[in-house]
Amino acid sequence: MDSDPEVLRYLYGRTRTRDEVVTSHANRMALADKVDGLGYWMAFGTDGGARGSTPPQAEDDGEFIGLMMLPPAHGPDQPDDPAVAELGYRLLRRHWRQGLASEASRELLRHAFDTVGQRRVIAQTMTVNIGSRRVMESVGLRYVRTYFPSWDDPLPGTEQGEVEYAITRAEWRAARPG
Template sequence: MPQPILRTDRLLLVPLADRHLDLEVELDSDPEVLRYLYGRARTRDEVIGSHANRMALADKVDGLGYWMAFGTDGGARGSTPPPAEDDGEFVGLMMLPPAHGPDQPDDPTVSDLGYRLPRRHWGKGLASEASRELLRHAFDTVGQRRVIAQTMTVNTGSRRVMEAVGLRYIRTFFPSWDDPLPGTEQGEVEYAITREEWRATRPG
C-alpha cells in the first residue's frame, strides 16, 4: 500500500517527496521551531541528511512515513476537484514513521507520531487536526497496533497536542545527550495509544 494523500477539514497532507526539500529547509531555519529538538536552526546540508533519512523510513512499513501539510481553507472535504498542494499555504511537517529511535521499540506494528509547524501556524489546532487523521490512518488503514509520541518533559505545547488527540502518558525517561538542551534534566516523556483505546473513542 503506497503512502496516501490524506485530507481533513482544513488540511491536505501530501506524502513527503524530494520536491518538498526547500520547505523542510525553511521550516528548520527558525531556531524557535527547533527549540526542543536541536536548540538552533539547522543548515541546508543537515536538512538534506534528515530528508534522506525520512524517505528511507517511509519505505520500511507500507503506508507509514512523513507528510507535508497544506492549508485548504475548509475545502478539503467535498470540494470538486479536490484541492492541490499548490493551492494552499505550507502548514508543516507531519510524521508517522515506524518507531525507530534508540528509546523506541523495534516493532513494525508501532509507529511514532510527530509534528513540526512554522510559528505562524502555532495555536490554531492544526497539529491536533493532522494528528487525529494520522491516528485514523495508522489504525484503520495500516493496521498499526500502537502509536507512541515522545518529547522533552518541558515541551508543554507538544504534550498538549498528545493529550488532545487521546494519547496517555506512559513514562518519563532520561536519555544521555552529548550536548544537552535547557530542560534536559527533567527528562523526556512518552505518550501512547493502542488501536483498541483509539477505537473505543470513536462514535458508534
C-alpha cells in the same frame, strides 16, 4: 521550518544547515519505506483556512503549514516493532495554537489504525515541551513514562527528561464515538 530556532527549540536548539536538512530528509525517506503506508506528509492551507493533506494523499497548492510524521518507531528509546508507529508534527510558528497539529494528528491516528493496521502509536518529546504534550493528550494519547536519555549536547530542560505518550488500536477505537 528549519531556519526558525523556536520551531526547533525542543529538537535541536538551533537552526540547521542546508546539509543537515538534506541528510535528515534522506534519512526520513529511507525510514518511511520500512512499513507500507507510514511516512511523512506536508500540510498546506489556502484561503486563510487550514487544510491538511490527509494520508496518503498530498496537496500541492496553498501555503505550506508544516510536516506531519507517522514513521515506524525508530529511536534508541523506542520499540523495534513494525506494528508501532511514532506520531510527530512540526508546524511553522505562525500556525501554532490553531488546532492544526491536533487535527492532523487525529487523521494520522485514523490512518495508522484503520488503513495501515498499526497496533500502537507512540509520541515522545521533552518534558518541558508543554505545547506538544497538550497535542498528544488532546488526541487521546496517554502518558506512559518519563525517561532520561544521554545527550552529547543537552538542551535546556533536558534535566527534566523526555516523556512518552501512547495509544493502542483498541484504546483508539474504544474512544471513538459510534
